[in-house]
Amino acid sequence: DAGITQSPRYKITETGRQVTLMCHQTWSHSYMFWYRQDLGHGLRLIYYSAAADITDKGEVPDGYVVSRSKTENFPLTLESATRSQTSVYFCASSPERRGGRRNEQFFGPGTRLTVL
Amino acid sequence: QQQVKQSPQSLIVQKGGIPIINCAYENTAFDYFPWYQQFPGKGPALLIAIRPDVSEKKEGRFTISFNKSAKQFSLHIMDSQPGDSATYFCAASPKAAGNKLTFGGGTRVLVKP
DSSP: OEEEEOSSSSSEEETOOOOOEEEEEEOOOOOEEEEEEETEEEEEEEEEEEEEEEEOOOSSSSEEEEEEEEEEEEEEEEEOGGGGOOEEEEEEOOOOOBOOOOOOEEEOOOOEEEOO | OOSEEEEEEEEEETOOOOOOOEEEETTTTTEEEEEEHHHHHHHHEEEEEETOOEEEETTTTHHHHHHHTTTTTEETTTOOGGGGGGEEEEEEEEESSTTOEEEOEEEEEEOOO
């Protein structure tokens, strides 16, 4: 099915463990983004990617690692999970801008991560 | 440092009322201001967007008002319905930032029947 998917949808892990959240989109969008959503903070950008093999830090990148070897996949890894990383994580994608026109971001369904 | 400040955090209105959500920004390089709507358990989705060269934009029952000199913009939901109950996020993007957005803190809107 076309669209943007995230897996797992729910994850419980323990402090210090490595966790990888997966994001896959079938539109061949150039841009992909990872956000975390916490009450009172809205959506905060963790990392984004303008194309395969091009990634850049967002507002809150510490403790996270990303890679983008293929256009359609953008995994987010928590190298050593901490309780402060308990959150809902959203992946989004967006087509390349053309002619100065802005393009909307299409969001996945989210992954609810709990770090005990 | 929150570059886009959104208020209120939550809002309750009766059906037919007009919830108003306000956002303020500081970065004068912002030139694109979208609003996203999020239903419980779902990802946000684009609702409506405006550029600073217009003062108002309407799409159905949703209206954005924009005040460039005050660096403020707001969302009005006309004739609100229970199905409009959701969390609303304002966002902003500067011209040189590709498709990157800076989001406000969100407003939870509840429309009572």
